[in-house]
Amino acid sequence: MTALPVGRTLVRLGPARLVVRHRPLLVGGVLVVLLAAAVVLSLSLGTPYVAPVDVLRSVSGAGTRYDLVVLDLRLPRVVLAALVGAVFGIAGTLIQSVARNPLASPDVVGVTQGAGLAATVALTSGAAAPLIAPAALAGGLAATVVVLLLGLRHGLAAQRFVLAGVAVAVALRALTEVVMLSADPIDGLRAQLWLVGTLAGKGWREAAYLGMTLLVLLPVLLWAGWALNGSALDDDTARGVGLRPVARRVGLATTGVLAAAMVTAQVGAVDFVALVAPQVARRLVRAERPPLVCAALVGALLVVLADLAGRRLFAPTQLPAGVLTAALGGPYLIYLLLRGRRKVS
Amino acid sequence: MLSTRDLSVGYDDRTVLDGLDLDLPADAFTVIVGPNACGKSTLLRTMARLLTPRRGTVLLDGTAIRDLPTRAVARRLGVLPQSPLVPEGVTVADLVGRGRQPYQRWWRQWSPSDEVAVAEAMELADVQELAERPVDTLSGGQRQRVWIAMTLAQDTEALLLDEPTTFLDLAHQVEVLDLLHRLRTERGRTVVAVLHDLNQAARYADHLVAMRAGAVVAAGPPRQILTVDLVREVFGLDCVVVPCPVTGAPLVVPTLRTSSVTKGSSCAAEFSPSSPSPPSVPA
DSSP: OOOSOTTEEEEEETTEEEEEEHHHHHHHHHHHHHHHHHHHHHHHSSSSOOOHHHHHHHHTTOOOTTHIIIIIIIHHHHHHHHHHHHHHHHHHHHHHHHHTOTTOOTTTTTHHHHHHHHHHHHHHTTOOGGGHHHHHHHHHHHHHHHHHHHHHTTTTOHHHHHHHHHHHHHHHHHHHHHHHHTSOHHHHHHHHHHHHOOOTTOOHHHHHHHHHHHHHHHHHHHHHHHHGGGGGSOHHHHHHTTOOHHHHHHHHHHHHHHHHHHHHHHHOOOTHHHHHHHHHHHHHHTOSSOOHHHHHHHHHHHHHHHHHHHHHTTTTSOOOHHHHHHHHHHHHHHHHHHHSTTTOO | OEEEEEEEEEETTEEEEEEEEEEEOTTSEEEEEOSTTSSHHHHHHHHTTSSOOSEEEEEETTEEGGGSOHHHHHTTEEEEOSSOOOOTTOBHHHHHHGGGGGGOBTTBOOOHHHHHHHHHHHHHTTOGGGTTSBGGGSOHHHHHHHHHHHHHHTOOSEEEEESTTTTOOHHHHHHHHHHHHHHHHHHOOEEEEEOSOHHHHHHHOSEEEEEETTEEEEEEOHHHHOOHHHHHHHHOOOEEEEEOTTTOOEEEEEOOSOHHHHTTOOHHHHHSOSSSSOOOOOO
8 A cells, every 4th residue: 555645656856756746747738738739829820820830840940931920029929928927827826825815816915016006107207118127026026025024923824914915905006096197198008008917019038037037936936836735734733743834934925926026027917817827727636726837837828828819809909918818817717616616615 | 751841931911821840751641631721722832832932941852842943843743733724625645644744855755654654644543544535524533533643644752632632522532532542552652632521631641730820730640639629729610539430540520519400319418528618719
């Protein structure tokens, strides 16, 4: 008899022994295939239409007459979309695990509003375009620090974390409205558009930046994936088995809001992904908590599809990806809730 | 193996324990009893380093527990809090496996010794047939056995349990206490539990600690210390103490306070303690 629960395999990598769950592996594989298909679809649809065969040849460097369209115009945006979704998926998973609440997301804990206020101030005060993202990042981080400090007084307990976040978020949103209303109408509109979140006019620079973010976060994420296992236990039980729940929560929350702030600063509030991706992933793998990698893949898939739909549905009018992620993700979450009520409750 | 020296613990402005010195014997089943809010759970939780004392120390085999890394403590001391939060959708085997946490790292998530310890813990607590069931679908008695299995998988010399029988019916209470008794006699573990039921305490404990208002009133084998006077002093309750017909352990039977309930029965008169009228004890 093996004591390792069914559906898991022990993987030995040199001295390391890692427990791998079968279902997330399977789900992850399917998601990678779907994501690849979505990327190809996104590269091929549009004006001009490029046949998937030509897309594949262009991407593999064979050189076609569509290179300009596929590689220079569409690819940067698709890669950016995938990265945005992945980072939001990870951020959402971490934030939800600390908040012990499937409805928590970066905009519940104040990150989005902090970034939004700073970006609005920057946009309406005539700051140069390259300054918007750094300003938004600073705003998101500042809001994060306030939320964490407020939450820390009680060991960053779930309720405390959410309450502090909501309070900060509401205050910042009110301030943003004030700034927007008192600004020049054109600037106000630009700020409004930024707040909704869009990938239009963005590309390699933002993608490279997010890729770096993921790379830097990678070792932390390896730890986080393991640490999330213990997050289902209450504090006393966790201490009993030698965990340090407060330190772990602070680590997970900090990583989550940092990631959220980084990505929000680049593309604005596409953050509905952060709410929905972990929950979709959790239900797909039928686990008690969202698996990080699958949540990242679901997020990537969702944003790639949302961006594609935003570009094509009402072409030539482009809808911001932030609107579409909500429109796509919301109904799917409702469907999962209705269908999975008995299995995963 | 567990001792406290000058231990003071409190919440906000309320002091619960004040300068407590206590030694708990190794290889014994110790039961802590006392009225509500006497500090027995606080004492247990402080010994399990779930609470930080204001003053004084908890010693684990002579070493101050707060000087030891929490993982090291978790390999020697298992804790079962009063009503642990049941995680959603986690299977029994998975939850019991989490007892192995103090032996694992993210790069060393499972080893043969984990496998042996988990299998043994599940067998001992008799939860093997529940292995693949989600814990949140189990009954209260089954859940409690699963939690105990988790702490057993920790493979510690000592086990601290905070009211492990609360919310269980009588049959399940006995089942849990029998399991703890077997741990002590068959596996040589040190078991410390807070219990509400004096008679269960007297039946199972090798060592009884009676507390009142944050202080230890008496400590020792139940047959020596559990007397009419002790019950009156600790609980403010008049009773008779008779030998249990099954085990011979002291059995505490409260006397009746109002004559209306006795109606025609002479039970209270026959068994009332022969000592002169008791001094009034504050409730």
